[in-house]
Amino acid sequence: MGLPMMKNVLAAGHEVVGYDHHQAAVAKLEEMGGRGAGSIAEACDGVDVFITMVPDSPHVQDVVLGEGGLLENAADGLLYIDMSSIRPDVSQQVAAACREVGVRPLDAPVSGGEKGAIDGTLSIMVGGEPADFEQARPLLEVMGKTVVHLGPSGSGQTVKAANQLIVGGTYGLVAEAIVFLEAFGVDTQAAIKVLAGGLAGSRILDIKGESMLARDFKPGFRIDLHHKDMGIVTSAAREAGVVIPLGSVVAQLIASARANGDGGLDHSALLRTIERLSGRLDDNN
Template structure:
């Protein structure tokens, strides 16, 4: 297919590269510019989102937040300005489910399809093309987009109609945040009690407490490697979507609110751009103890 891809950040760039490896032609745009190293061989830079949309059959957006998606779609020289009947827009950002439904309605009024398909798996999954993709779409649009999803993801689920993908992603981010906090608390407890957190993690990976967070984030906590796979600021944004939607729905999310405050503590210490595993430092500060190998 001729695929437009807008947003070439930590996740977007490897996703676009995997689509090219699958044989698709890519029309690219990013607010920070398209890296010269990826241009050529079916990777074509465009001046603006409207140009991307005019040249592609399917346009994918992968940008940080709800206002960013709105600007890319409907701002000056936005995607909407380059669309024509029958094209398909796929937003793979993690944004508000309510806004997603409004965006979809505006795109559908232009005679085009709209899919929300946020992802989970971080930069590791993006590079390995093993992302989990949560899709909100009609059956017809889903089948049309499926070959693209298969080039970048491993677990692909049509959750329901438009907006359902974003709702599922919010649920995902709640679970991940609480799991990060749980792992941070467990390792801090074990370390201060005198156990080696390396061996504690190894033991727990073989039991019911095992999780992807325990596998990946616990190792980062122990080794103090907080180079971002998924930034604190982005996870905070997702939790704010969860909490604001929970207020509207009358749903109680007490543990999610606590996790958000732990991330706030990290931001206050200058770590907004660090990996979200750095939440452990908020627990460590409260405990007066840093997780350490060989405790």
């Protein structure tokens, strides 16, 4: 996600300095016209905005709070935007630590997958101070089509958790519908087309319907990451005293997909779990 997002930032005329534990990612950034950094400290040097896009809460904590991290190297007044998907409470803790040293934090997780990152059409959900959001808005609008301020720190992550709840449930139902249709020998391509044009229509049907029918599960967003996100939403719901019975089932289906070796596939591969439960899984797909 980070590389195509930064490609759009570069195309908009901004300078980008990037750091990653994987040197191959840094090399790709340099090929796109960015500048590679050898450390977090080097990535902080002289920049106005610092963005993180990493897999999980501990990674954000390490980058921001850890030894040699952002808070040890950030200039006073730096705008920090975390675009990862992490726990709302961790986002709030990180934001509080940032403010103590004069760093201005925003949590700005995204939805739209790899295609949205490439096309610059992501939905970006932002928490933090309104004035900081307004300063960040022009940059965020380079990466996203829908950019919305939702409230104080942690609000973006809370809405992202809800997003993943809906996305996971929709994938599960689309998967069930495909297995159901195929069991009756229906022309599934025609069926997906007509379903997408009615009340059952969704972005998932539009973007992933054909690839699911073709069993093309090249990852745009991996099941491993959606498993992490479902852990966030189920934990947060429990703490808030909110009942999410359908979401809990979806979380278990995604956990099953991961346990059966599908964690590295796109989350549309939830179809394989439904096929497996139905005794219809072709292991060649």
